[in-house]
Amino acid sequence: MTKYLISFPSQAMVLTDEEFPIVAAEAHAVIEEAKAAGVYVFGGGIEEKVAPVLVSADGSVTAEIYPGTEIRGGFTILELPNRETAEEWARKIAVACRCSQELREFGYDPES
Numbered sequence: 556m557t558k559y560l561i562s563f564p565s566q567a568m569v570l571t572d573e574e575f576p577i578v579a580a581e582a583h584a585v586i587e588e589a590k591a592a593g594v595y596v597f598g599g600g601i602e603e604k605v606a607p608v609l610v611s612a613d614g615s616v617t618a619e620i621y622p623g624t625e626i627r628g629g630f631t632i633l634e635l636p637n638r639e640t641a642e643e644w645a646r647k648i649a650v651a652c653r654c655s656q657e658l659r660e661f662g663y664d665p666e667s
Contacts (some may be wrong), residue, residue, distance in 0.1 A: 558596060558661040559569055559641040562630035567654040574653070581651040589644065598631035615626065632661075 570578055589595040607626075608617050631648060635641045641658055649656045 556636055557641075557663070558632055558634050558667075559638075559644075560630060560632055560659040560661065561641070561645045561656050562659075563628050563652065563654050563656050565600075565628040567628065568652060570653065571620045578587055578651065578653055582648070585647045585651045586631065586645075588647070589631070594633045594635055595642070596632040596634050598629070600629040601627050614620055 568578075581624045586595065606618060607620050609617050609621070614637070629652070630649060633641065633645065635642055638660065641660070645656045
């Protein structure tokens with residue numbers, strides 16, 4: 556089984572105040588479906604009110620990040636048998652969230 560990252564940047568989800576609770580309920584329903592199917596690993600959203608920091612190899616911490624690596628939005632990690640199945644789950648999440656989803660495959664790590 557392979558782990559897949561399904562994600563979207565926060566600016567992709569453009570909703571009215573009336574739409575938000577409906578979309579939230581539908582998105583949570585897809586997550587509950589993934590949990591019931593035994594494929595859910597982890598999910599959440601990046602807390603954008605808390606600034607990221609860079610922790611260097613010498614242990615120092617600075618208020619910066621690598622150029623071009625700003626991450627915002629929501630993500631879900633699912634463990635699935637193949638890319639086709641991952642695309643099906645990404646489609647379900649896209650429909651529920653009303654925005655396109657990026658799909659990435661994690662490299663195999665025998666220790667995880």
